[in-house]
Amino acid sequence: MSTPESAKLIQLFYALSYLGQASILVPIVIGFQRRQRLAPASRIIFYCCLMWLVMMAFGEFARKFWHYNVVIWDAVDILEMWFIGVAYHRVLRFRLRRHFLPLGILYTAFALLDIFVLHGLMRSITYTIVLKSTLFVVLTLLYFEQILRELRNIRLEHDPMFVISVALLLYYAGTVVAIMMRGYFIDQDAILQSQIVYAVNSVLNLVMHGLIARGFWLAGRQPQLAVEPLTAATAQRPA
Template identity: 25%
Template sequence: MDTTSTHLPLQQILMRLTLLPVLAASLIGLVRFRHLPPNLRYLAAGVGFFLLPMGLLGLLLLVLHRNNLFLMPIYTLGELGILAAVYHRTLHSVFFTRLMLWLTAGFASYAVVDLLAATMLTRFRPGQQVLQSVLILAMVGFYFRQLLNELQVKRLWQEPMFWVSAGLCIYFLGYLQIALFSNYLLRYSRQLNMNIWAVHSLLFIVLYLCYCRALWVSPKS
């Protein structure tokens, strides 16, 4: 979002703070990369080499008072691809892999069509975020279903993918509501809309703190 004043309200401060846990997750992933299992290596590489640079670019545009919403389709598709790879290496399910390939390809096609149909790339278009949230929550659902069925993990707090999945569940359940109602809230009250996006920043921070925990903890069964 753009800022139109020289002072920094709480919402803008929180938006800037969101990069700190992303940077922390990137550094932890870099330090521990050789000790991580394959699924978490995908997460570490995705955070360090895609999500962090995209976040830095978005923050730079924000500081320069430039609209950064045109980055959202790229970020959304990239994040979905990273998480699909993470859960592919976690679940080891042929059905899940084939399903996610089709769904990810379908989502990418929808994103391209949505962009081509857009009159302005600098406006928030929630359709992509809603679909991404549903797909990622479905991945998390597959993981928790397998976790409950197999009952092989004795200490959830020592299971990295539990932290990843818990963080994603918290974040995307909240983000789904924000994406669904953000345009209505903007018309209803600009201040309320800003407060809602401040809540989004807090959810984002929680997600990346969960990533940090997942990348730091040693997996134990």
Template identity: 30%
Template sequence: MMLQIPAWLLTASEVLEWVSQLSVLVPLAIAWRRRTLFAPTVRVLFWYTYLSLFTSLALQIGRHLFHLNTPVQHLYTLLKTLLFGRMYYLALRRPWHRQLVYGLTLGFAGFAALDAFYLEGLTHFNSYGRAVQSLLLIGFAMLYFEQMLRELRVSRLEQDPLFLASVGLVIYSAGTGMLFVLINNFRESLSALTLAFDTVSLLNIAFNVLLTFAFLRAHPSEVEQSHQG
């Protein structure tokens, strides 16, 4: 027997989705005001906020005008991975770590294309691509955490913008990875699908909160610390 969801709960879920998508305006506004202070790594993070905002707009346009927004999801997954791959490539100092990030990012680009045009298709949610992306970005963040522990250049972790962004990325990726694997199986259950996307919305808000603090922690001195181009 299928569980019926009250109308007010569906409305609340829709409001939560809008709050989640618009929450990126907060870190974007702060980043815009402080953009001249950013190191190259944080500047890449700044570009992610634009990607997130424009993706949210494209998703709504696709849903209401074309009744299809899954191609936007496929493109967003690819571009997000490329951006964070670039960020960690700049942030990591060991050559083999950088080569690993570069190779895995290129490999993911190939997998994303395979998923879009063969495995799941552009008309279906890219659950495989999003799940693989989650594992990949968690791995990149772990490499950065290992570098911080090894070098001990930062006495207070909460003052490092990339640490804050990486924590947010790990929380979001770990919390949504399994949901993205199963999300196409939720199509027959509106209650399960609603709960899944509500969870994604809450985790996205948490991620944007940490991005906000990351941009607030960026200082001019960090430009001198970044030697990658």
């Protein structure tokens, strides 16, 4: 591929990256409009979206004026665990809930070790990102198992926390490999390949933000039944 074509492709990836970041405004606007109807867990996810917006803005500012923002994204990796962890602490009813606080403390300690010792202040904390993504995948799967055990008679695609959980599962399961590949390409000075990984991450961002926005939009609405209840009239109807 020629240099001009590569440059155009990289510019396209940059534009997609900014679009993926800016899409966080969609769930924030919808969540703010329906803030009074958000369940406690969904409200915490809304606060997490606000945190993402503030940190992304600060990260872009630091990149432009200080040419360094690695520590900011490292802080996001720590804050995400607390916001999303507390959200699932509100909805999960497994005995695992009692271990959420010590697990959060251990995760934070490991993240700080990764920042200052394992990867340093100039590189992304890949080990922490993999651990965080794994924990989030486990939390969402535990929530899905809980739903199956409860056998609720509602259409799950109209349940706000289910939709949000699908968003988180898709994003964190999809980005863990992309982030590891990005670190490898950066080390190899493979600029185009690293930008392709950024583009994949941006698409996943768009999907996650869109699904979270839908979850907020569904808050407080009457859930649709998956199976209509059997009434006396239908029971007496001949086959």
